[in-house]
Amino acid sequence: MDEQRSRAAEVPAGRVRPVTGAVTLKQVAAEAEVSLATASRVLHRSGGREVRGALAERVQAAAERLGYVSNPHAQALARARSSTVGLIVHDVTDPYFAAIATGAMHAAHADGVMVMMAATFRDPELEIDYLGRLRAQGARGALLAGSGSTDPAVSGRLADAITAFTREGGRVTAIGARPDAHIDAVVPDNTDGARQARAHLEALGHRRIGVVSGPGTLLTVRQRLEGLGDGLRTVEADFTREGGYEAAAKLLAAHPDGGLTALIALNDLMAAGALAAARDAGRRVPEDLSVVGFDDLPFAADLSPALTTVRLPLRQMGERAMALLLTGSDGASPAAGPSAASAAEPGAAASRRTVDFPVELVVRASTAEAAGARTT
């Protein structure tokens, strides 16, 4: 019943390749009349050893002729490491993550690596679960976009998952400020961005400024607040559009009339909400109230008025993070020319690398001179 052993036979015509497809390395080796080992060495220059000219070319040609494509699973199994990387985001729908993902995929593609993307829908358990799966399949690494939970219980287990993964050779790098993780990270200069936002408003004569903040537990938020400095009226929201609306409405109600001449929202989603709140409260933007956002998501320019906001080079950050993950060593400086700060503690097995990206304020129509500032 089992006599498909015709392999060895150099069947002249009608050589039917098994329906189930793919050309294997073995076939290539046979075609090139070399051993399996040699074919492997030629086609996947990973074993440290090269094969010289003549033979190599024969193999290449054979592979070409047969249309050989290596089987990633077999490779992963034999090497105990696959060539996929995971990209874990909160929500694919959020333009913030979409921009990062685009950059990451771009970089991954350049390296012939496939990206497994997973959305956690903000469920930290899922984040841990995915990390486990990536580990189980020997993924090359994982990109963690978005701040992790700071819930002590969960963050401990997350840290365990990361540790387990890295101990087995996986690389984990974060995009955005992560509370405590001892992993590589690519972060925007939140503090400076916030500083620029405030400076911009103050230059326009604004003195009474309200802040629609994000979850106080997030390191990202802390950094932005730090950059903002003191003396502002802050209300905490949850980084969503609705949250931004409510917080802004509250702020405006608490400071009627000219009590507040400007609002800074710690992300664009909330800024959009704030804009709506201002409209509903009868404040004209920017005449009565200036509004500044954070992130510069694509839709920011389409809001009305177009939003003045702090631009984060999200796409580049995604690219860089992936490059960091894949190359292991740091490549050239990215386009934006961030300053790379390596904290190379001698004691640590692997030093943690952090790449800072500069940010820039984009001034659009939502900010203008403060009403009473003409006198300055």
Add this chain to the structure above:
Amino acid sequence: MDEQRSRAAEVPAGRVRPVTGAVTLKQVAAEAEVSLATASRVLHRSGGREVRGALAERVQAAAERLGYVSNPHAQALARARSSTVGLIVHDVTDPYFAAIATGAMHAAHADGVMVMMAATFRDPELEIDYLGRLRAQGARGALLAGSGSTDPAVSGRLADAITAFTREGGRVTAIGARPDAHIDAVVPDNTDGARQARAHLEALGHRRIGVVSGPGTLLTVRQRLEGLGDGLRTVEADFTREGGYEAAAKLLAAHPDGGLTALIALNDLMAAGALAAARDAGRRVPEDLSVVGFDDLPFAADLSPALTTVRLPLRQMGERAMALLLTGSDGASPAAGPSAASAAEPGAAASRRTVDFPVELVVRASTAEAAGARTT
């Protein structure tokens, strides 16, 4: 440095598992004192044969105790089929695809399947390339979101790639109308949506309506145009915001004053552009000009005025498409209750299944009664 490892302390001490990680089936089998085969049969009820109570429990327990996680690569290799599916989109950044991706990932997760997401950046070559890779790694299937190229040369090769993939057992399903492919598809009722849009405008008294169309080669566009019917002034654009702006500007310039009282853009991105163009042309929306979009992307409600648009259940479509891909057979009716039309040609090896999703017009602030319609 990090010692939140308290949980793991219940280990009897001593027994050091190999650093390189993963528990293998073999270990589980040993622990349960059964053969490898039995362990496999218990843990992965795929072989058609079950194992009865006592033994089965012993294996389960052992697996539990050891924290066994099966190695997807080994499994894929042995089964000649992996448990990942590919999701190929044009652009992760486009909210349209993001919504679809969210749905697809949700459904995939429910099935324990991982999603490899790839963005083609609108390069059909990349689409073909990815399909090849998915094939090479025995992916369970691929979801193609967005219309394929209609360039004959490329589309032929794409069709070949699809055929090659399906011949090896991969399932390919499309989301959105695809020109010619003989594959399963999940499509929105474009025609009806367009009809609703026009009916809405006509009910408001609009008679002179302009259309900002998308690339005429796309089947999706053809369907929408068909639903719109005749007697409209149409200008073709490229589905981008900028294209929409230009097309709308042109349309408005060609029909000054009340020459046109309404505009229908064939997607929301272009509608956003049209809104901007109207503003720049000094037309008030909706007083002087009503504008209708298509898709109902998240930002539609945030435009000003909020956009009246045809809502596509993108997320559900993504979910359904993934379900179709994974289950092979059709599950229950989706939430939205689309009418499933199976074309079960007796002669075909596999019949092509198409799931239609109904769409609905969402009326917001960008449409109002036509200026001169009061007389009706």
Add this chain to the structure above:
DNA sequence: TACTCGCTGGAAAGCGCTTTCCAAATTTCC
């Protein structure tokens, strides 16, 4: 010329899991 190296190509042992084939253990039927 004899002998040790440094290279290069091939044989073969896995990587972790699935699945076919077998044989032993039951069960069923006359």
Add this chain to the structure above:
DNA sequence: GGAAATTTGGAAAGCGCTTTCCAGCGAGTA
């Protein structure tokens, strides 16, 4: 009660590739 039919667990042969060892060989050294 014995033979045939049916289960059920295990041994083992791969899946396609990597990589360690080994043997063969021309080159360098004494």
